[in-house]
Amino acid sequence: MALLGQAALAMWWDMATEQRAEFEHWHSHEHFPERMAIPGFRRGTRWASASGGEEIFQMYELDAYEVLQSAAYLERLNAPSPWSTRMMPHHRNMVRSQCRVLASAGGAVARHALTIRFSPRGGSEARLAGALSERLGALAAQPGCVGAHLLRHETPPIAPTREQQIRGGDRVADWVLVIVGYDLDVLRSIQTTDLSETALQAHGADGGTLGALYTLCHSAASAEAV
Template sequence: MTQPHGMLFVATHIDAADEADFNQWYDHEHVEERVAITGFLSGTRYQSLEAERKYLGLYETESLEAFTSADYHAAFMRQTEWSVKNLNNMINPMRRVCAITHQHGQGTGSHLAVLTLTSGTDVALLDGWQKSVQQTPGYIASRLLTPDTTLSSPLPRENRGNRPMHPMLLVTCRDVQICKTLAASAAQALNADAQLYSLSWQLTKQEMAHG
């Protein structure tokens, strides 16, 4: 049986005084370092439109095994001073290592809705909602993330006392208005909380391989 792809989900806020350096670090060191790890496929950055945390990073992997590999462990053993500084500057960060357990559609749109499924996952309801919106102009794809409790270790400044491992539905769309509309629809149908992000940029393993 083919293992599902994995997804590292990291959301955080950052103080205005640290923001310029934080973005330079992310854009010119951190994403490339992570995508270079064996088993990683892409790194994508988003910025909040309507969300609790301003910045979101998504890193897709071939499977959850990428997060237990020697290469991934080595990345933590050789953190640069720049990385240590910015990881410790994160405010209210959230780190989840997830399996992509349900995929509908393909592609990455300019806007992303993140739906936190507070009552768990009703696959029948999810399938019904996806079928009802699949022909909606501007809908691109949606994926269900199921967190792995063992692999989802906290970031340095993450709240360790309250870390619910709720499934999350990622809905990607062509433009902001359809994303808002579909986020509201999914929130009602799936009893979920919705947050909205816009795409900043993406780096893929294929791009790195071609220099």
């Protein structure tokens, strides 16, 4: 079992404590059902900072990369509901990466998630992708873990959407590792050993990796994925 499809939309943002209750209500009961109704969206999962901070991590699994520029998806992005319009400005420090799945092993939903954002050194893309892809199966199979996935951002040829304009623009993460599991301590260990900045640099990553740990809040699948 792996990610449901060949593409993923990975996002990180901060949500202030005083907005968290309304955000979770909106995101779970309006936003997820809206997105899961779009053709090509297979599953969406939301995690919150494992340390209790404001950061949110969200990942949508998609049939194909082309879903990210489909007419149905762009229609939603450019015509947000009144509730969405009210909530969008509260998505602070948004990082939004439209990704192709380079490699995927194991499951995609578990109690905890480790995300690592990084970039390859110039000329090392193929070596880095190969080395990490070979490691995913072993990472997913070890006690405490259930899945490991490698994503690469690619900007689709579309104009800035209304939702982006409301938020004030988004940043992107270049490459992304998502490791999911049921033991937070195991993920914490992976972050400092197998997937530390030093280990990633040895395979061809640039400096400045950014890792964070999250705890599951909610996951929803489309009717086609159930």
